Amino acid sequence: MTQNGNATNLPQRTALLTRGGRDARVIKYRQASAEDLPAIARLFVVSFADSLHHASVGAKAAKAIADAFGLALSAEPEGLIVAEVGSEVVGYALATGDAKRMRRKGFWQGRWLRMLWRLLTGRYGVGWRTLRAVSADKMAFLRGARLHGAHQARPLSLAVHPAYRGQGIGRQLFAASLEYLRTCGAQTIRLEVRPDNVPARSLYESFGFCVRGSYEDSQGEWLVMTCKTESPEPEVA
Numbered sequence: 001m002t003q004n005g006n007a008t009n010l011p012q013r014t015a016l017l018t019r020g021g022r023d024a025r026v027i028k029y030r031q032a033s034a035e036d037l038p039a040i041a042r043l044f045v046v047s048f049a050d051s052l053h054h055a056s057v058g059a060k061a062a063k064a065i066a067d068a069f070g071l072a073l074s075a076e077p078e079g080l081i082v083a084e085v086g087s088e089v090v091g092y093a094l095a096t097g098d099a100k101r102m103r104r105k106g107f108w109q110g111r112w113l114r115m116l117w118r119l120l121t122g123r124y125g126v127g128w129r130t131l132r133a134v135s136a137d138k139m140a141f142l143r144g145a146r147l148h149g150a151h152q153a154r155p156l157s158l159a160v161h162p163a164y165r166g167q168g169i170g171r172q173l174f175a176a177s178l179e180y181l182r183t184c185g186a187q188t189i190r191l192e193v194r195p196d197n198v199p200a201r202s203l204y205e206s207f208g209f210c211v212r213g214s215y216e217d218s219q220g221e222w223l224v225m226t227c228k229t230e231s232p233e234p235e236v237a
């Protein structure tokens with residue numbers, strides 16, 4: 001991606017979405033903006049409902065999720081890409097070229113403090129039980145981040161609306177994330193995935209990612225997968 005925020009590869013990343021041979025619509029891939037955050041949060045909520053349910057996170061959590069994506073967007077705008085059909089955001093991919101730097105930037109931009117304030121003043125509707133569960137999992141994530149190679153270039157989140165899955169959108173979004181991480185100079189890219197997430201694992205394996213190890217949080221196991229950027233890329237339709 002270029003410094004002004006346009007992904008060098010994104011203008012070409014448009015494709016036709018066809019359903020039953022009719023209703024052809026263009027899918028556009030572009031860098032996200034702050035206006036997309038509520039739609040991205042809604043996609044997160046539908047795509048990771050089980051995890052949210054596990055942490056007893058309620059409906060107001062969409063605000064917290066939008067703020068977390070907002071933190072990432074302001075720290076590293078090129079890392080957040082959306083897929084759009086018409087004016088509807090139907091998928092997103094979030095990646096960081098340097099996870100530590102992103103966290104630090106979020107701190108210095110005051111975003112962590114603002115989120116903490118909103119949390120403590122009840123704006124996220126999150127109770128102590130949820131807070132304990134989320135904090136414990138975050139600590140497990142940070143501990144796990146040091147295992148199996150502490151590579152800082154990471155795809156952080158990827159989701160496609162259930163109604164649009166299985167049509168190549170996830171592959172295009174993930175390919176754009178990897179391309180971005182290559183432009184950041186990443187030599188090894190690392191991600192985490194649940195062992196039973198067959199679609200995501202299969203997608204990552206098709207890009208050359210291999211399982212390097214695992215660690216656990218309160219919901220179970222996370223597999224750590226890595227890939228060298230020299231790995232051959234599969235054809236993206």
Ligand SMILES: CC(C)(COP(=O)(O)OP(=O)(O)OC[C@H]1O[C@@H](n2cnc3c(N)ncnc32)[C@H](O)[C@@H]1OP(=O)(O)O)[C@@H](O)C(=O)NCCC(=O)NCCS
Pocket residue numbers: 047048157158159160161164165166167168169170171172192193194197198199200202203206
């Ligand atoms: C993972 C996800 C983003 C894939 O998006 P998608 O748009 O459906 O994926 P695509 O249509 O581009 O398919 C890409 C590849 O994913 C894999 N895949 C997708 N759906 C699959 C399924 N139901 N079963 C097995 N593999 C599947 C395949 O390898 C596929 O490649 P192929 O079409 O060449 O076989 C989507 O399933 C999703 O949003 N899941 C919920 C959120 C999530 O789990 N995110 C990942 C967190 S680590």
